[in-house]
Amino acid sequence: MSETVKNSIIRIHTLSKKYREAEDYSVNELSLDIPRGEIFGLLGPNGAGKTTLISMLCGLIRPTSGDFTINGWSYRSEPRKIRKNIGVVPQEYALYPSLTARENLVYFGSMYGLGGAALDGKVEEHLGHLGLLKHADKKIETYSGGMKRRVNLIAGILHSPMVLFLDEPTVGVDIQSKNVIIDFLKAYNKQGATLIYTSHHLIEAQEFCTRVAILDHGEVLTEGTPQELIKGLAQARSLEDVFLSLVGKELRDYA
Amino acid sequence: MHKLWASVKKESLLLRRDAGALIILFVMPLALIITVTLIQQGSFKTLSNAKIPVVLIDNDRGNVSRGIRENLENSGSFEIISEREGKPLTETQARDAVFKGLYPMAVIVPENLSADLNQKVQVNVDKILKDVGLGDGETKAIASEVEPKEIRLYFDPATQLAFKSAVKNSIDKMVSELEVQSVYSLFQEQLSDSVAIFSQKSFLHFKEIMPVNGSREVIPNATQHNVPAWTLFAIFFIVIPLSINLVKEKGQGTLVRLRTLPMPYGVVIMGKTVTFLVICMIQFYLMVAVGIYLFPLLGLEPLQVEGKLLLMSVVALCSGFAAIGFGILLGTVSQTQEQSAPFGATSVVILAAIGGVWVPVFAMPAFMQFVSGLSPMNWGLNAFYDVILRNAHLADILPRLASLLVFFILMTGISILYDEKKRAV
Numbered sequence: 001m002s003e004t005v006k007n008s009i010i011r012i013h014t015l016s017k018k019y020r021e022a023e024d025y026s027v028n029e030l031s032l033d034i035p036r037g038e039i040f041g042l043l044g045p046n047g048a049g050k051t052t053l054i055s056m057l058c059g060l061i062r063p064t065s066g067d068f069t070i071n072g073w074s075y076r077s078e079p080r081k082i083r084k085n086i087g088v089v090p091q092e093y094a095l096y097p098s099l100t101a102r103e104n105l106v107y108f109g110s111m112y113g114l115g116g117a118a119l120d121g122k123v124e125e126h127l128g129h130l131g132l133l134k135h136a137d138k139k140i141e142t143y144s145g146g147m148k149r150r151v152n153l154i155a156g157i158l159h160s161p162m163v164l165f166l167d168e169p170t171v172g173v174d175i176q177s178k179n180v181i182i183d184f185l186k187a188y189n190k191q192g193a194t195l196i197y198t199s200h201h202l203i204e205a206q207e208f209c210t211r212v213a214i215l216d217h218g219e220v221l222t223e224g225t226p227q228e229l230i231k232g233l234a235q236a237r238s239l240e241d242v243f244l245s246l247v248g249k250e251l252r253d254y255a
Numbered sequence: 256m257h258k259l260w261a262s263v264k265k266e267s268l269l270l271r272r273d274a275g276a277l278i279i280l281f282v283m284p285l286a287l288i289i290t291v292t293l294i295q296q297g298s299f300k301t302l303s304n305a306k307i308p309v310v311l312i313d314n315d316r317g318n319v320s321r322g323i324r325e326n327l328e329n330s331g332s333f334e335i336i337s338e339r340e341g342k343p344l345t346e347t348q349a350r351d352a353v354f355k356g357l358y359p360m361a362v363i364v365p366e367n368l369s370a371d372l373n374q375k376v377q378v379n380v381d382k383i384l385k386d387v388g389l390g391d392g393e394t395k396a397i398a399s400e401v402e403p404k405e406i407r408l409y410f411d412p413a414t415q416l417a418f419k420s421a422v423k424n425s426i427d428k429m430v431s432e433l434e435v436q437s438v439y440s441l442f443q444e445q446l447s448d449s450v451a452i453f454s455q456k457s458f459l460h461f462k463e464i465m466p467v468n469g470s471r472e473v474i475p476n477a478t479q480h481n482v483p484a485w486t487l488f489a490i491f492f493i494v495i496p497l498s499i500n501l502v503k504e505k506g507q508g509t510l511v512r513l514r515t516l517p518m519p520y521g522v523v524i525m526g527k528t529v530t531f532l533v534i535c536m537i538q539f540y541l542m543v544a545v546g547i548y549l550f551p552l553l554g555l556e557p558l559q560v561e562g563k564l565l566l567m568s569v570v571a572l573c574s575g576f577a578a579i580g581f582g583i584l585l586g587t588v589s590q591t592q593e594q595s596a597p598f599g600a601t602s603v604v605i606l607a608a609i610g611g612v613w614v615p616v617f618a619m620p621a622f623m624q625f626v627s628g629l630s631p632m633n634w635g636l637n638a639f640y641d642v643i644l645r646n647a648h649l650a651d652i653l654p655r656l657a658s659l660l661v662f663f664i665l666m667t668g669i670s671i672l673y674d675e676k677k678r679a680v
Contacts, residue, residue, distance in 0.1 A: 058515045083517035092508025098272040099265070110261030111516045139272075155512065 009163060009194045010034040010057065015066035017052050017218075026052040028218035029066065034211075039185070039195045041209035043202065043239075045247050049218035050198045054165050057196070058088050070163055084112070087161035091168045093148040094155065097141035101132060101151045104140060105158060112159035119158070126154040130184055146177030153181060157188060164188070166197045170204065182208055206239040214246055221246045258518055262526020269500065270530065276496040280534055281541065284489030288542055292481040292555055306334040310349040310361035310409075313337065317369020322433045323362065323406075323426070330425075346407070353409040360414065360422060363407040372437055375401040380441045406430065478556040482546040483567075483639030484612045487632055489542065490535050490574050491603045494582040497531050498595035501586025520674050524667055528579050535575030539568070559643075566642045566649060573659040574635035580666030581631070587670040606632045634658045 010033070017027040027049045034040045042050045055061045057068060059079055067074065073081045095104045102123060109119040127133045130150040140148060149169065157164060166185070170178045182204070189195050199205050205212060206226045213223040222229060222242070229242045236242050270276055309327060313320045327333045336358065338344055344352075349361040378401070406426065410419050504510040513523050546558025560567060582599070589595035607613065609623060610632030616624055627633050638655040641647035 060511060060514055080517050083515060086515070088512060088515040090508050090511050092511065094508035094512040096265070096269060096507065096509060099268055103265070103268060107261055107265045108512065108516075111258055111513070111518060111522075113257070113517070115257055115261075 007036050008033040009036040010068065010070050010196070012053075012057075012068040013066055015053070015056065015068055016064045017049075017056060017061065018064045025064075025218050027056070027063075030215075030218060030220060032213060032220055032223065034194065034196065036194055037189070037192060039189050039197060039208060039210045041205045041212035042196065042198045042215060043205055043212055043243060044215035048215040048247070050215055051167065052218070053215070054167060054196065054198060058086060058165055059083055084159075085162050087156035087159065087164040089153050089156035089164065089166045089169050091171065093140070093152050095140045095148065095151055098139055100137045100139055101127065101143070101147075102136045104151060105154055108155045109158040114159060122158055123154075126158070129187075130154060130180055146173040149173050149177060150181060153184065157193075161193065163194045163196065166195060168199050169197070170199070170201065178204075202238070202240040202243055212239065214243055216247045258522050259525055259529070262523060263529045266500075266527055266530035270496075270534070273496075276499075279492065279496055280538065284485065284492065284538055285541060285545055287489065288482065288485040288545060289549070289553070291485055292478060292550065293553065307332055307360075308336055308358050309333045310336045310344060310353065310358050312344060312346050312349050312361065312363045314346075314366040315364045315368040317367075319369040319372055319430075319433050319437075320364040322436075323364060323429060326429045327362075350409050353411050356411050356413060359411045359418070361409040362426065363409070365404050365406065368404050368406075371401050371404055372434065373441075376434070376437045376441050380438065380445060384445055478546055478550055478558050479643055480640075482542055482558050483643055484636060486539055486542040486571065487574055487610075487635045487639065488603070488607050488612055489538050490571065490635075491578040491581070491606060491632060492600075493531055493535060493538075493575070493578050494585060494603055495596055495599040497527065497579060497582030498586035498589060498599050499592050500527065501583065502589050502592050502595050505590070506592075520671055521667075524583055524670065527583065528576075528667075531579050531582070532572070532575050535578065536568070536571060539571035539575075543567070563642050566647075566652070567639065569649070569656065570635060570638040570642060570652065573638070573656045574631070576663035577631040577635065577659040577666075580663035584666040584670045584673075587673050606630045609633070610636055612636060631659055631662045634662075 012030060012032045012034075014029045014031055015027055016025050016029050018025045026047075030049070030053065042053065044050050052061070056063050056075075057070070059075065059082065063075075067076065069075070070082045071085060073085075075082060096107075099107070105123045105127075106119060109115075109123065114122070123136075124133070127136050130153070132147060132150055132154075135143070135147065140151065143151070149172075153166075153169060156166075164185075169185070170181055173181070185195060186208075197205070197209060209226060211223070211225050212229065214221045214229075222232075224232070226239050230236050230239060233242050233245055236245065270280075311324060311327065313324065324335060327335055336344070339348070346361075346363050349358075349363065352358055353361045408423065408426070410422075501510075504513065514520065543558060543560060543564070547560065548557075551557045581602075585595055585599055585602075589598070609619075609627045610630035611619075611627055612632060616627045616633065619627060634655045638652045638659075641652050641655070
C-alpha cells in the first residue's frame with residue numbers, strides 16, 4: 001500500500017451515479033484517494049460531475065454503484081459517523097434569512113450536538129475571526145453577499161469537522177471578503193482538517209489548493225499538485241492552461 | 256432532546272418574525288369565526304333589525320289574505336311590502352323587482368281566494384252534514400264549480416335553495432292552518448249559533464327533547480355549532496404556513512444543510528410538529544375565549560364549555576396532529592410556494608366541505624357521505640360535536656381521536672419515505 005493510500009482520508013472506489021431520467025452517468029466509475037490534511041480542489045467544467053460527487057460524499061444523494069469511505073467509515077455502514085465528522089458549505093446561503101447570524105449558528109451548532117457555553121464561545125470566536133462580531137445580532141436578510149458567505153462558512157465548521165466540503169465558497173463576493181475567507185480556510189487546514197473545494201476560479205484554485213483533480217464527464221482526467229500538473233504539460237503556464245487543454249474550449253452549456 | 260428543543264426554538268423564532276404567517280394563524284381564524292357566527296346567528300335567530308323584505312300582492316282582500324299577512328307580520332322575520340311610492344304594487348311589478356334582485360321574494364294572493372275557499376269548504380261541510388242527517392238537504396254551491404287556487408311565489412334567482420324551501424314550507428303550513436280554521440268555523444256556524452263547540456287550537460304539537468348534561472338541557476345554537484367547526488377549519492389552515500415553511504427551506508438551501516447533519520430527518524419534522532402543535536392549541540384556546548367572552552358582547556350566544564374544556568382540548572390536539580401531518584406531506588412533496596399555498600388552501604376547503612363544516616353530512620348524496628367519512632375534518636368535527644352537543648365521554652370519541660393520530664403518522668411516514676426516495680434519485 002502506497003503512502004498516499006495509507007494517509008487517505010477519503011477513498012473513492014468505482015463510484016457511479018446515474019440520475020433516474022438522465023441518459024449518461026454524472027459520475028462514472030470514479031476512483032480517487034484524497035490524502036489527509038490537503039486542500040483538495042475538484043475542478044471541471046459545468047456538468048463534469050463535481051457537485052454530484054460532493055453530494056454523494058456528503059450523503060445528500062445515494063450512489064448508483066461503487067463505494068467510498070471517509071476516515072475509514074463506509075457510507076453504507078456508518079453514515080452517522082461520517083455526517084458527524086464532515087462539514088458542508090453549500091454554494092447557496094444555507095441560512096435562515098429572518099434569523100440573526102448568531103441565532104443561525106447556535107441552531108446549526110445545536111444540531112451537531114453542541115450546546116451551552118462551548119457553543120456560544122465557538123460562535124463568538126468564529127464571528128470574530130471573520131469580522132462579523134458587531135453584526136452578529138442582525139438578521140441575515142440585512143447582510144451583504146460577502147457577509148452571508150462568511151456566516152455560511154462558519155455554520156459548516158462549528159463542530160470542527162475533519163473534512164470540510166466547500167462548494168464555490170467565494171463565488172459572488174468582493175475581494176476583501178474573499179481574502180478573509182481564504183485566509184480563514186488556510187488557517188483551519190493548518191489545524192489538520194482536509195478541505196474539499198470546488199470552484200470555477202482556476203487562479204484562486206491554483207493559489208489555494210495543495211492538490212487538485214480535474215474532472216469531466218464524471219471521470220478524473222488528471223490529479224496532482226497544481227505545480228505537477230503545470231509542469232507536466234508543455235507550454236502550460238497556469239492551471240487554466242492545463243484545464244483547457246484537457247477539457248477543451250467549447251462551450252459547456254449544461255441544463 | 257437537545258436537538259428537538261433547538262428545532263422548536265428555531266421554528267418559533269421564524270414564526271414570530273413572519274407577520275404574514277401570524278396573521279394567517281391567529282387573526283384570520285378569529286375574523287372568520289366572528290363573521291360566520293354573526294351571519295349564521297342572524298339566519299337562525301329572529302332579529303328585529305334584520306327582517307327579510309317580502310312583497311305581498313293582495314288580490315283577494317279577504318280573511319285568507321289577511322291571515323297570511325298577519326302570520327307573516329307576526330313571525331317577526333319579514334317586512335311586508337305592498338306598495339311603492341304610495342301606489343300599490345302589481346304582480347308584474349313585483350315579479351320584475353324580485354327577478355332583478357330588489358327583493359328576495361314576492362307572494363301573490365289570487366283574487367277571490369277567501370270567497371272560493373269558503374265556498375269550497377261550505378260545499379264539503381254541507382255534504383258531510385247531509386250524509387250524517389244533520390243538514391237541511393240543500394247544498395249552497397256545487398263543488399265542481401270552485402276552481403283550485405294557487406298562491407304564486409316569486410324568488411330572486413340568486414336566493415339559496417335552503418331559504419326557498421324554508422319559506423315555501425312556512426307558507427304551505429300557514430295556508431293549511433287557514434283552511435282548517437275555515438272548516439272548523441263553518442261547522443261551528445252550522446251546528447251551533449252561539450256556543451263554541453270546537454276548540455280551534457291545534458291539538459298536535461311537537462316538542463324537541465334536548466340532550467341533558469346533569470340537570471341542564473344542552474340547547475344547540477349557532478355558537479355551539481360554529482366555534483368547533485371553524486376552529487377545526489382554522490387548525491387545518493396551519494397546512495399553508497407549515498408547507499410554505501418546508502418549501503422555503505428547500506429554496507433557501509437550509510434543507511441541504513439539514514440533510515447533511517448527523518440526525519434523522521424525523522428530528523426536523525418533530526421540531527416543526529411540536530411548534531405548530533403549540534400554535535394549534537393557542538388558536539383553539541383563542542377561539543374558545545372568543546366564543547365565551549366576546550360573543551355575548553356582540554349579541555351572540557356564548558359558547559358553553561363547562562366540564563368539557565379538557566376533552567375539547569384533547570380533540571383539538573389530535574386534530575392539530577392530523578393537520579400538521581397533512582402540512583408536512585404537502586411541504587415535502589411541493590417544490591415551490593406556488594404549488595403548496597394554493598393547493599393547501601384549496602384542499603383544506605375541500606376537506607372542510609366534505610367533512611361537513613358547511614353542509615351537514617346527512618344532507619349530502621350517498622356517495623359524498625361515504626367520502627365524508629374519509630375526511631379528517633369530519634372525524635375532528637364529529638368528535639367536537641360529540642363532546643359539546645352529545646355529552647360524549649373520552650371512551651366514546653376514542654375511535655375518532657385514533658383516526659386523527661393514525662392520519663398524522665401516515666402522513667409523516669409518507670413524507671419521510673418520500674424524502675428518502677428523493678435522495679436516491
